[in-house]
Amino acid sequence: MSWSIDKSKELYSVQQWGLDYFNINDDGEVVVNLMDEAGETIPVSLSKIVKDQDERGRPVPLLIRFRDLLTRRIDSLNQAFIHAMGTSSYQGSYRGVYPIKVNQQQQVIQEICDFGEKYHYGLEAGSKPELLVALAHIKDPEALLICNGYKDQEFIDLALKASKTGINIILVVEMPGEVDAILDRAEALNIKPSLGVRFRLSAKSEGYWAESGGDRSTFGLNATQLIDAVDRLKERDALQYLNLFHYHQGSQLPNIRVIREACLEAVRVYVNLVQEGAPMGILDLGGGLAIDYDGSHTDYISSCNYGLNEYATDLVEIVQNACDSASIPHPTLVTESGRAVVAHYSVLTFNILDVTSFAERNKPEAPEEDDHEMLKSLWEIQERISSVNAHTLQECYNDTLFYRDQIRALFNSGVISLRARAHGEKIYWYTITKIAENLHQLKEVPEALASLEENLISFYYANFSVFQSLPDHWAINQLFPIMPLQRLGEEPTEKAILADITCDCDGKVDQFIDVKGVKKHLSVHKRAPLENYLIGAFLVGAYQETLGDLHNLLGDPHVVSVGIENGEVVYTNEVEGDTVADVLSYVEYDPKTIEKQFLTTAEKAVQNSKITAKERRDLMDTFRATLNGYTYYENT
Ligand SMILES: Cc1ncc(COP(=O)(O)O)c(C=O)c1O
Structure with a gap:
């Protein structure tokens, strides 16, 4: 049966998690549906955005932000409450507050305050830095600034003093001692506090x-x-x-x-x-949406x-x-919805650098007459996999494992060469693939063979860091929708897990969304050699950006905001990802000192006639270029 774009939509559940924001176009590419000023939907291909940015010197990994999706989320949330209150004649109103911790980027806060103004949208601050951000951005006296978190005297004093400017600041008591702490400062400063309790x-x-x-x-x-x-x-x-x-x-x-x-x-x-x-008057239902x-x-x-x-x-x-x-009286209802407001806002895009496949569908060469008997016995098994029944397949599987182990033992004891071992492994994978492909025809799969397919899942080496860009996947196995960005009119015949480039065995994505549970593989296309095969991780706008860390010193990826102006795609708010020098300085290295230290080594090599002066110059140019370059894999 031929493949279709509709099948890809179903396979990756795009329209379920993507709502009307993401879809697949007739060219088989993932698109984001942005709106122009007249409210017309304009589909924009994500792989086109990646290509455009690459041409501008911002290669993948690239975090793409969609301001339009942020404003639509704010709209939908507010409209949901306005509608619910309207239909039930609720006497109070809704005041959303955005918890800064969910995505602290200045752009996000600015957008929420600008666009959210018509809804008197406010902010929630849980620390002193967040309080400063909130104070700098809230201009609307009807918007709330809710102060959660543990508050020291400096925090309390600033909040109290700032409340005199007309900003509607509420200090929420989080622990018993805070009642007196806040009242003492309010008395000392002679300012009436507005209090909440958690x-x-x-x-x-x-x-x-x-x-x-x-x-x-x-x-x-x-x-x-x-x-x-x-x-x-x-x-x-x-x-x-x-x-x-x-x-x-x-x-x-x-x-x-x-x-x-x-x-x-x-x-x-x-x-x-x-x-x-x-x-009272305000009931704050927190986050959790x-x-x-x-x-x-x-x-x-x-x-x-x-x-x-x-x-x-x-x-x-x-x-x-x-x-x-x-x-x-009905209170003003507040929600501190963070994830629901910003998750759709960002998409992480990256490319596949290489592939390790285990499934072997090309028949290997038959062993020669003088090859070891074990190799020949292994070869014979795959010829037996013709009649399909559970018993035969189980037997073939047992024999395959046995001969593979024998071949490894022969290699370890010096009887056969590395070349012969490699030949044996090729036959092994070919046989295992053949067994796995025949399992589909069985009514009941023997228990020992149930996980066979998992062993055949390929590694697709992906140019990003899980620790930096999808920390919740690493830390708590949170699932994000992840899918190829192109070729979606073709059947994705391969099964893969994504191994990132941190060289850490935890640096991988090996659990994927599925409407029926969790999948242990991502369906992908066979990558042609050197193909710039692109993958997107969606709904990453909440929590991921600042929770990420510098494991292996892979830094922040490049960022671009994409919008529509006069019907055209426009790129704004580009933020250059970390350079190597940036990440080194985060861990207390001085890039200049590092350069000087290496210069001494290079100069010594010149004096010892190991390299020429010209080679030293070339070497130092390369050193400097690396220092100022991107931390991720770059195609030169
Ligand atoms: C006090 C408080 N409010 C709101 C939120 C945001 O929650 P959510 O992103 O689920 O809306 C959090 C985060 O966990 C929180 O700690």
């Missing part, structure tokens, strides 16, 4: 970050501590400053049922705080069984019902 819900959480919520979560006050805090506020005549109630259940919550349960508990606490006499990374729309860890509209409708309904039954 609560540790008992409702169970789910997903990778389940520990962020629940009784044993590290942040927030439990019920006893919260009541103590309320009493302390009353004692100090400061309950009047308590405006906000906050909880955070953890990120990437895949199950709407769990979200609903938490919200139910939270709104009960909120109602009680109002009944205790606090003015998930992304459907695998497109399965299930409660699997890398998916979510709800959409933006369902999320908003459910939360609004729960809060509304609880407040109505207690006859208290």
Whole structure:
């Protein structure tokens, strides 16, 4: 049966995780659907962007950002709440705040504040650097600046003093001692604080970050501590400053049922705080709004069984019902949605440098008369794989392993040559491939053969660093949609895992999205020699950029923002990736000193007549070019 683009769409679930943002065009290339000023969709090929950037001296790995997708996400989230509140006659409003930690890049923060202004979109800061960023960017007095995290006196003082400028800053009490710490500073500075409290819900959480919520979560006050805090506020005549109630259940919550349960508990606490006499007014439901990374729309860890509209409708309904039954006003609802706002914004693109295949479909040469008997016996097995039944295949497999081991032992004891061993291994892989291909015809695959196909998965060597660009895949096995960017009208006949260029056995991607679970391979095309075969890792806009590290001293990749102006693709905000000199200086080397040190070695070589003066000059030119070059593999 012939392959088609529709089959590729299905295989990689593009339309499920890509929503209407990513698709495959008639040329078999992945496109991003950007909007022009008139709201017309313009599909832009990702491989074309990579090619354009390469011509401009920005080769892969390249991180591509789409400002348009960021603004559309902000729009969708706000519209979901506006719609949910409108249809249920909710009396409060929605105020999103973006948690800076999720992607701190200046461009992201600027965009959120500019575009989000019409929604009074605010920011969440959890540290002093984030507070400074938020203070510099928030201009809208109706937007919230929510201060979470542990706060020292400097943090508290700055937040209090800055609140006098009209910025709506709320200091959230994260631990018992912060009540007095904030009130003491407020009194000393004679500034009325606006306070929030973070609560540790008992409702169970789910997903990778389940520990962020629940009784044993590290942040927030439990019920006893919260009541103590309320009493302390009353004692100090400061309950009047308590405006906000906050909880955070953890990120990437895949199950709407769990979200609903938490919200139910939270709104009960909120109602009680109002009944205790606090003015309140704001209910901050934290982050957790998930992304459907695998497109399965299930409660699997890398998916979510709800959409933006369902999320908003459910939360609004729960809060509304609880407040109505207690006859208290509907609060302003806040979510600190990070991942859901920025994940779609960035795509990492990289190329394949080389391939190691294990599957051997070309029949090797038959052994010669004077070749070792073991080689001949191994050869005979593949000739037996004609009748297909489980018993024969199992037997062939056992014999293949036996003769392969015998051949290795013969090599180790010096009986056969490396050439003969290599010949044996070629026959071995050919036989194993033949067995694996016949397994499909069996009704039941013998247990010992079930993992045979996995052993045939190729290594595709990919020009990027998992540690730098997909740290969550390395650290917590988070799945991202990953797929080839071209040739999608052709059947991807090969199965591969992606080995990065860090030379670390953990530096690989060997788990991939699948609507039915997790795949142990990525379907790819057979790469032609020297082909610039491109792969994209999608939905990497949240958390990945700053969590990444410098393992093997591979630095930040090049970055470009892509948009549409007057119907044309425009490239802006280009950021050059780290040079070798940059990464060396991050680990305390001085590039100038390094150069001088090597110059001494080169000059000594001239004096000892090992190289000529001209060769020294050429060598130092190459040294300097490397120092100023990209840390990744470059095609020269
Ligand atoms: C307090 C707080 N709010 C919001 C978020 C953002 O969560 P998410 O990216 O799941 O929306 C986080 C991150 O875990 C967080 O710690």
